[in-house]
Amino acid sequence: MVENLDLLAAKMAQKIVKEDSGAKELDNLVTKTLGVLQENGVYACLLFLFSRSDREEVRARGIRNALLETLNHAPLKTLQLSLPGDSKTWTWEFVSKQLLEDVKLFDDLDALFLVKELYEQTLIYARYGAKAAKVESKGTR
Template sequence: MHNLDRLAAQYAQAIVQSGDQQIETTVTKALGVLQEHGVYACFLYLLAKEKDNGKKVVVPAMLDLLDKLDFGWSKPHNDQPATILQHISDTVTADLERLLLAKEILEQMLIYARYGAKAQSKE
């Protein structure tokens, strides 16, 4: 059994540490899409609109976090947007209860990353 809050915090820290100064904006927008439209839409947004921080920083952290949930989802076999979106569609969205848990934990991670980035920018 994993401490989900701890996992969310760890991956949020990884996002903040590896992102650039615009990471707060990227995370804030991704959080809004996740809350309004769901997990698949959040990945789609990050891959389509936030190519630098989204594709290189936030999406890998999100995939790593989902892999840590031990649902047998693993990770996509490459980092191509079509492969990632197919993976999310085929695995993460297939079971409603697990999808809702995934959405909740990703939301928590993005909230932590947002505030972490905000705190870092004030240093």
Template sequence: MSSGTDGNLDRVCAAKAIRMVTDVKKAGQDSADTLITKALGVLQEQGLYALVLFCDSRKEEKGAGEIKNNIFNLLKEQKLITNNSPADLTAELSKENGLLSNLDELFFAIFLIEKTLIYARYHAKALKKEGAGQGLKSGGESE
């Protein structure tokens, strides 16, 4: 299996999750936890390729592109893909000898993305609850 520069994958997933929530909220997505939960459900029920298509098809939901960008960056950092553009992630996954054709790396990628989305979901929910209870902005700063 491939691995990036950091051996602590749990920390990598947690850092990516925080970044994902920040990016989704910056994109203007009010309910980041809902969109991230939908993305997680697509990954778990339909797979990685369906998740990328889900993000591509959700143009009305501003944060979907940010979820895709963060997934791309995670896969790139872990050396699971070679492409340099998130826009070409669908082609990168399905190309001959791509990620979808290597089961070990595919399951590793799904594991990492699933863990990241789970962490992102709970991070977004915690921010939402914290913000409602203390008048905090999405980044955790006091108003």
């Protein structure tokens, strides 16, 4: 059971990087996502990731699923922010309804800022992880 939020951010960032083979493209999308999160907040960040299509869709799904999975880990689980089901059932309509109406994440500013900070740290670690993967892939050629 992970209780340290920084450790949770690091583990989720590793998951994002490990599940994606295109380090350059991942770095680019994570950087864009981080910018949306920092400028517009959690809701806009998730909406941005759900709105990706074509080349970015699979990569965006991996990022958003990792971010949403953090809500199901301790200590966030004690805040009752968990999403039911698994990532295969997490459509935009479902996630939006859960976060706005059922979990009411946006009604609790403390929880919202905690989630934003966790997402930000996760994306920062994923960005550095993708950059490290780019350097490693150049060195092995």
